[in-house]
Amino acid sequence: MFEKLTGWLKRRGGKAPEDSSSVEKGFLVFQHTGEVIRAERCLQAAGFSVEVKGPPPELVTGCDMVVIFPLIMESAVRRVLDGERLVPLNVVPVSGPLLEPVSLYRTKDYGEWFMVQAANVKITVERVSGRIVNVSGGGCPDVPYLASILVGETIAGAQEPRVQGHTLCSYALQKAFLEARRIWRQGEES
Amino acid sequence: MSWLVCGTVPDDDFPLCMGTWRVDGDRLVPESVSVCGSAGTVPSVPVQRGTPALVAAAVLALEKLGGSAPLVLLAGDCGSSKGSARLYEFLSSWLGSQESQELEGITFHYLFPSVDGHNRVLMALEERAFPRPVLIADAGFMYAAKMSGYASKYDVFTPDAGELAFLADEKAPHPFYTRGFLLSENNRTDELARAAWEHGDSARILLVKGSCDIIMEEGREKARVTEPCLPFMEPIGGTGDLVTGLLTAFASSGTAIGQACLLAARSARLTGRLACPNPASSIASFMPFVSKGVSEAVERH
Numbered sequence: 001m002f003e004k005l006t007g008w009l010k011r012r013g014g015k016a017p018e019d020s021s022s023v024e025k026g027f028l029v030f031q032h033t034g035e036v037i038r039a040e041r042c043l044q045a046a047g048f049s050v051e052v053k054g055p056p057p058e059l060v061t062g063c064d065m066v067v068i069f070p071l072i073m074e075s076a077v078r079r080v081l082d083g084e085r086l087v088p089l090n091v092v093p094v095s096g097p098l099l100e101p102v103s104l105y106r107t108k109d110y111g112e113w114f115m116v117q118a119a120n121v122k123i124t125v126e127r128v129s130g131r132i133v134n135v136s137g138g139g140c141p142d143v144p145y146l147a148s149i150l151v152g153e154t155i156a157g158a159q160e161p162r163v164q165g166h167t168l169c170s171y172a173l174q175k176a177f178l179e180a181r182r183i184w185r186q187g188e189e190s
Numbered sequence: 191m192s193w194l195v196c197g198t199v200p201d202d203d204f205p206l207c208m209g210t211w212r213v214d215g216d217r218l219v220p221e222s223v224s225v226c227g228s229a230g231t232v233p234s235v236p237v238q239r240g241t242p243a244l245v246a247a248a249v250l251a252l253e254k255l256g257g258s259a260p261l262v263l264l265a266g267d268c269g270s271s272k273g274s275a276r277l278y279e280f281l282s283s284w285l286g287s288q289e290s291q292e293l294e295g296i297t298f299h300y301l302f303p304s305v306d307g308h309n310r311v312l313m314a315l316e317e318r319a320f321p322r323p324v325l326i327a328d329a330g331f332m333y334a335a336k337m338s339g340y341a342s343k344y345d346v347f348t349p350d351a352g353e354l355a356f357l358a359d360e361k362a363p364h365p366f367y368t369r370g371f372l373l374s375e376n377n378r379t380d381e382l383a384r385a386a387w388e389h390g391d392s393a394r395i396l397l398v399k400g401s402c403d404i405i406m407e408e409g410r411e412k413a414r415v416t417e418p419c420l421p422f423m424e425p426i427g428g429t430g431d432l433v434t435g436l437l438t439a440f441a442s443s444g445t446a447i448g449q450a451c452l453l454a455a456r457s458a459r460l461t462g463r464l465a466c467p468n469p470a471s472s473i474a475s476f477m478p479f480v481s482k483g484v485s486e487a488v489e490r491h
Contacts, residue, residue, distance in 0.1 A: 024304070024337065024363065071364065072303055072304075076269075093362075093364075093367050095361065096361040096362070096367070099362065099363075100370075101367060102365070102366055102367070110422065110425065110468075112468075112469075113425070113469040113470065115469065119352055119365045119366045119368065120350070120352040120353050120356070120366070122424070124425035124469050126470060133425075133469060133470035134425050134469060135239075136239075136424070136425055136426060136429070137350065137352065137427075139300065139303065139333050139365070140300070140303065140329075140330050141198040141200065141240075141269050141271075141273070141300050141301065141302055142268055142269025143240075143269075143300075144198075144200040144238075144239050144240035144241075145200035145201075145268040145269060146269075147238070147239055148200055151427075164268075164269075166268075166271070167302070168364045168365075168366040168367075169330075169364075169365075169366070172365070172366045
């Protein structure tokens, strides 16, 4: 396909663009080879397109094999691994194995409400009741779906977004959700 | 027909469908909508957030501006990507049909960010025998456009601050993996937008949505919109969709795309002021005020 898009090739330091398929992939890094094999098996059984390869030089930890998976589906992939009690040492993009997930939260005080942002997703909670009043942002289709489930529930009792989320946006929402829950519980204790 | 909106509804049972919609209270109601590839009926959908909010804003604004409602291609997708994949496949084929000949613009919205799906659509656009439509991308499709390396083929992206940092990070495959130093609030929007443009990760125009809306063209600042100042807009799900819906309406009614960005940012704020929101408000409560917000923005322009 890229050959047909002649003239559109993006210049990155004079080089042709990377293989587009690698942009969407991630590495699952495990401690032991046995975990890699189990992860490959259970993810394939769950319908994910995965393969096992040698790790790039940047990933020196773990065993000498990694599982390559569709990065955007990180939340759904983690759920399957959780079900098999498989915990990866690291999850990183193939296009940048040294990239780390966003760990910065932005919290905004709106008086009766507070908002927590993680990456591109925001969740807003009413202080007194703990009710989730809004979910905003995200670009993947599961964020509007999860918003329809979460809004109106309490941050203490609501089902975590990771239970039904599929994508990295929903994983960002999971992070924002847990931070909002932590802040709300802290407020309850003080 | 001149403008197409492509997006999703958070319901896996919702059929892939195409047609025009009207707004009835807090619901989007099918006006003339057909299920793609088979017979069947299409249900109404609530205007809560996402693509239904974008479409409702566009429909209401176009009623005021005297334009015809946009054609809407919708798929049901709760995040599995299956509905989006069906939409990409259908759209790639439809863009080569005579039916699409008069198409003047496309707004892409909440779709699963698939580079392959994106490239199929872009290739179909390139191979058309008809004039190239104006291309606006927001949400998941904007992520795919950036990831594909063909962002500069687009006329407008509509990121918020977090998404702008993602566009500015030439290494990031998704906003969740944006490097922290680019997410700092100390970063200047114009510098991030310039970086995105220089890396080839930006559309020609960026409408950056935030406490101050900034319109950038080819890495250079063209305009800022700060009034009325409404801090409660940010937490409300769907306010970004409102802006993109209004942009669609202005562009569809013949306004030059740069001016359409400016008018969209202003009319969203004026609509927000009329709605008197708080952080617990729903975007549906904005819809009764879209018409007045649009007319106030046009009068002041």
